[in-house]
Amino acid sequence: MLNEIIRYVLDLGPTVMLPIVIMIFSMAFGMKLGDAFKSGLHIGIGFVGIGLVIGLMLESIGPAAQEMTANFGIELSVVDLGWPGTAPITWASEMALIAIPIAIAVNILMLVSKMTRVVNVDIWNIWHMTFTGAMVHMATDSYMLGIVGVIVHAAFAYKLGDWFARDTKNYFGLDGIAVPHGTSAYCGLLRSWLTQLLKRSLVFAISTSLLMAFRKNSVHSVSR
Template identity: 25%
Template sequence: MSSTYKIIKYLIDIGPVIIMPGLLLFIGFFSTKNVLKNLKNCLYIFLGMVGVSLLLTIFTNFFNPLINTILINSLKDYEIIDTGWMLTEIISLSSPILLYIILAVISLNLLMLFFRFTRTINIDLWSYWSFLLAGSIIYIIVEVQWISILIAVITAAITFTLSDIYAHHIETYYGIKGISNTQAHIICWAPLSNIVNAVLNKIPFIKRVHLFYDEIQYKLGFFSEPMVFGLFVGFVIGLITRYRTLMLNIGPDFLYACSSGLKLSIIMILLPRFVNLL
C-alpha cells in the first residue's frame, strides 16, 4: 500500500495543470485523427489552467490581510482552523483502503457505462478525492473496510447519476457540449438549488421577480463592468484592512487601498479570459 500511496501522492504533487492536458492529449491520440489540432487544444487547456491557477493563488493571497485583520480585531477566540485541502489530502491518501476505493469506483464507472446507467466517463483524477474522503472518514469511525468502500461507491454512484442529470445545464449555460461535473462536493448540491428554487416560486412577491445578468448589466451600465466592480470592492477591502492606521498614515494607506483595487480589478479582467481558453 505504501508504493500505491507514493504513486498517487506523486501524481497529486504534479498537479492538474500538467496531468489533465497530458491525459487529454493521450486520449486524443486514440479518439481523433487530427493530431496537430489535438495538440493545439491541449496547449490551450494547459495555458488556461496555468493562468487560472496563478490568478486563484493571487486571489487567495489578496484576502489574507483582510482575514488577519478580522481575526486580530475579533472578540472571539478561534480554536479551530479550516486548513482546507491539506487536511483532507492527509486523511484521504493515508487511508489503508485507498487502493480498494479507487479500484471500486473505476469498476463502478465501467459497469454503469456498460449497463447504460450513466453516460459520464470520469477521467478527472482529482474527483476521486471526494470518494476517498467519504470512505476514509467512515473507516476511521467504524473500522470496517467493506462498509467504508460501500459508502465511497454509493457516493460515486450518486455523483455519476447527478452528473448526467445536470450535464445539460452546463451545456446550456456555458455552451460546452459533452461535459459533466464529477466533483461530488459540487454536483451533490445541485438538487438543493432546485428545492430552493421551488420554494421561492411559491412565494407570491418573489416568484414574479426576474433577474438576469444582461438586464442588470444594462441598468447599471459602467458600474456593472467586472473591472470597475473589482476596483471598487478592492479599494473598500484595502481601506478595511488598514482602518486602524488610516487617519495616522492617510497617504500610504490610501495608496494601499488603490493598489488593492487595481489588483482585484486585474483578477476580474483576466480570470474569465483564462477560463475561456479551457
C-alpha cells in the same frame, strides 16, 4: 506481506504515492511511458506546491488567529483546512490505493448496465469519494465499509452528473458535458429547490404588489 507493501507505499506520502498511481493509470489508458511520467511528475510538483502554500498560510495566519481568539475570548477547536489541506490528508489514508480503481470500476459497471451516461475522466477529484470512504473507515473501523462508502459516493456523483447534464448544457452552453463532482454535484438538487422557491417568492411578491396597488386605487376611487 501485502499489508507491509501497502503500508510502505502509504508511508511515502501523497507526494510520492499519487504520482505513481496516476502514472500507472495513464499507461493503462494507453499513454506513452514518457507522457505518463510527466503527468505523474506534474501531480507530484503540484502537491509539493500545495504543501508549501499551506505551510506558509499556517505560519502567517496561525499566530494572527490565535491573537484574535485571545482578544475576543473565542474558543475555537476546529480548523477548516479546505480542499488544499483535506486532499493530501485523504490521499495519505489507507483508502487511497483502492479508491481510484473502485471508483473507475463503479463507473464502468454503471456504463455497461446503462445506469449512467457519464464517463468520469476527473481522476483527481476521486479524492472526494476517497474522503467519504476514509471517514467511514475511521468511524466504523471497517475497511470493507469504507469501500462501500466509496462505491455509494461514486454512484451518486455519476447519477447527479446525468441528472444535471442538461442544466450544464443550457446554462454554460457545453453540450455533452456533465459535472459528476464529488462535493458539488449535489448542489444541482439545491439549485432546483431554490429555483422553485425563488419563482414562487417572485410570483408572491409581484402578486402582493399588484394587490396592494389595486387596493390603493380602489380606496382613492371610493374617497372621490
